[in-house]
Amino acid sequence: MKPSMVTIEPNRHFCSDCAVRGSAVCSSLDAAELREFEHLGRRVHFDGSETVFSEEDITASFYNLLEGVMRLYKLLPDGRRQIVGFALPGDFLGMNISGRHNFSADAIGGVTVCQFAKAPFGRFIEDRPHLLRRINELAVRELSQARNHMVLLGRRSADEKVAAFLLGWRERLVSLKERSDTVPLPMSRQDIADYLGLTIETVSRTFTKLERHGVIEIIHGGVSLLDPAKVEALAAA
Amino acid sequence: MKPSMVTIEPNRHFCSDCAVRGSAVCSSLDAAELREFEHLGRRVHFDGSETVFSEEDITASFYNLLEGVMRLYKLLPDGRRQIVGFALPGDFLGMNISGRHNFSADAIGGVTVCQFAKAPFGRFIEDRPHLLRRINELAVRELSQARNHMVLLGRRSADEKVAAFLLGWRERLVSLKERSDTVPLPMSRQDIADYLGLTIETVSRTFTKLERHGVIEIIHGGVSLLDPAKVEALAAA
DNA sequence: AGAGCCGATTGACCCAGATCAATTTTGGCG
DNA sequence: CGCCAAAATTGATCTGGGTCAATCGGCTCT
Known part of the structure; x- marks a missing residue:
């Protein structure tokens, strides 16, 4: 994360009037849960072309994109790059099983994310299967997009x-x-x-x-x- | 599904001595759950080059591959084909959000699957978050593989x-x-x-x-x- | 306004991989 | 075994998109 990364008034924002309230992971939460959830996330801003996280970094946070566009990509050792997707507001980033990010993510233009530390977020999910179901839904949708993209790339x-x-x-x-x-x-x-x-x-x-x-x-x-x-x-x- | 599809002695098999017990979705179930789970699945065999399900078919079942290899693919209207993956024993097939399969699946050589009707399986998951978590884990792993494959195809x-x-x-x-x-x-x-x-x-x-x-x-x-x-x-x- | 920079466009040429076209090999099967 | 069909290999040729090399155009800074 670059020096210009800035946390914006972490306590002055409310999930209830978040721009992506309806479409993001949090759409699965009720009002009471949302109030608790609010304390987990921290609004962070990145300037254009800043890197939010890099492939192989240990996953310390999950991110909910609130505003802006990000490029998600993988690099080959010799520098060839494949962009695996563009993230838009409402997209949830950071899921993986290895404990490391499996792609890098840059801001394209300015970007605002809702950042969740991994451990507390994991604990919050623990006893909220509806949130887990929502996350699964997003993963399955992405998987479908990924397969469509394979057809495009290969054929x-x-x-x-x-x-x-x-x-x-x-x-x-x-x-x-x-x-x-x-x-x-x-x-x-x-x-x-x-x-x-x-x-x-x-x-x-x-x-x-x-x-x-x-x-x-x-x-x-x-x-x-x-x-x-x-x-x-x-x-x- | 082709005519030669055959259900093999549906009641004579036990999850507890299933070949993929340790690696498949069911690895998240304890002994008691497993006994209940047993009644949901039905062992089905497909001959080589039979189609198990087709893209755009309404998803009626999920499949747990027990034995053999499958090709998973998408076709363009003009017949060009992109294989999006090969399935091996332990792989779980059928997750989607649209209610339709988003790729086709053929047996390569003979194949044995454990087939679950969608509705009862969905009900079984309902109050078993650890199973859902296992399914999510598999989805996230596939997503990671899909992204690696995009790099291969594109670059x-x-x-x-x-x-x-x-x-x-x-x-x-x-x-x-x-x-x-x-x-x-x-x-x-x-x-x-x-x-x-x-x-x-x-x-x-x-x-x-x-x-x-x-x-x-x-x-x-x-x-x-x-x-x-x-x-x-x-x-x- | 002019200089400098960076992204985008355009042109000329080239080559990795596609296409087209025979073989050759393999695997049933009577 | 000999026959057939399907899969795989090999060769000859072609071409879509890559590579290399100039510009071009917009924007920022002075």
């Missing part, structure tokens, strides 16, 4: 990868704000490339190609889907 | 993929039998290709190349690692 062309990425990302943003054909892309081209198993040049060329064909428009900080049906056709192929 | 060369596959497969077999430099490969070359995001020709050529270099020997039904250190070097790269 899809560059065009299909990019199209599927745009649709998938838009879909994930739906639950956070209203659906829109304007898709913000806070991550860099390099991030997208490392997520899709491509190079930055191929991602860039594919974007340009889609734009030339009138399928998307590249705008500042994202893209606009001019012809969403066409994008879907490309992704399905 | 590794054909040589690295094949080497990593041989080592990973050998490693998984360790817990079942004694470690050995002889690695049985019950799946076809096409299966390996679809697992690694390659074509069958590339897999075949890579095997041949490794053999020419004296790193492995291709034997009937598998390979022998003549120079395990070299294989590890290739996989790590």
Whole structure:
């Protein structure tokens, strides 16, 4: 964790009016439990491109992402990087069995997390099977996403990868704000490339190609889907 | 499920002397629970290349693999296939949140599973958080494997993929039998290709190349690692 | 406004792995 | 055993996406 990590007024926040109250792990808790839960978490802010935790670090905390976007990735010894996912508000990070994180997590832009020390959080779960069930639900959902991503990485062309990425990302943003054909892309081209198993040049060329064909428009900080049906056709192929 | 699916003497088997007693979901149950659990599962056999369940099927059962190997895969509309994993004895299949399976599962060679109807199994879990915790543990482990596989699919060369596959497969077999430099490969070359995001020709050529270099020997039904250190070097790269 | 920087784009060329096309090997089975 | 079908191997060729190398464009700092 970098020096600029800052704990923000740890005692002035309440779970009951948390932005992710409805979607995160805590959605499984009732009002009484929530009041107790409140004391376990500590709101922490990270600036853009700061590392929240690294692969192989001993897991000291779990994290509930409240605000911002994170890139989750693994590195090969020679520096090749595979982004295994992007985290959005409501995502729960840190579950593992080895006692060590199995990927690294960076903030993309500023990020606010709710951080739980491992031991007290574990104790809190102990006699609350509904919370455990919720965590399991999230794990199973992620597993399903992971398998879909394997298909993309192993069997899809560059065009299909990019199209599927745009649709998938838009879909994930739906639950956070209203659906829109304007898709913000806070991550860099390099991030997208490392997520899709491509190079930055191929991602860039594919974007340009889609734009030339009138399928998307590249705008500042994202893209606009001019012809969403066409994008879907490309992704399905 | 195919016609030749056969339930084998459902009442003549006991969990207590089950082959996967120690490693499967049921490892979290005590003797008393096990006796009750026994009535929920039904031993079923599938012949080689039979489909146990298909993607998008409504999940009616969970499965505990007792014997044999299964291929777990997803298909694209045009027939491209990505194998998302191979299941071995002790693996638990069927968890999902959508109520539908999110991949298909075929037997590779004969397979015996312990099949649980969804509803009674769900009820059994209800008031047994330790079983739920065990299931969560398995899900989290699979998630970790899935992420490792994403790195392989997105960022590794054909040589690295094949080497990593041989080592990973050998490693998984360790817990079942004694470690050995002889690695049985019950799946076809096409299966390996679809697992690694390659074509069958590339897999075949890579095997041949490794053999020419004296790193492995291709034997009937598998390979022998003549120079395990070299294989590890290739996989790590 | 200009300089410098960093991310993104574009172009030229290359190569790992795909594709296409024969064999060869293996495994039943009468 | 000899015959057939399916799996695996091998060879020849092609190409999607990688690599290498310039720009280009926006932003920040002065």
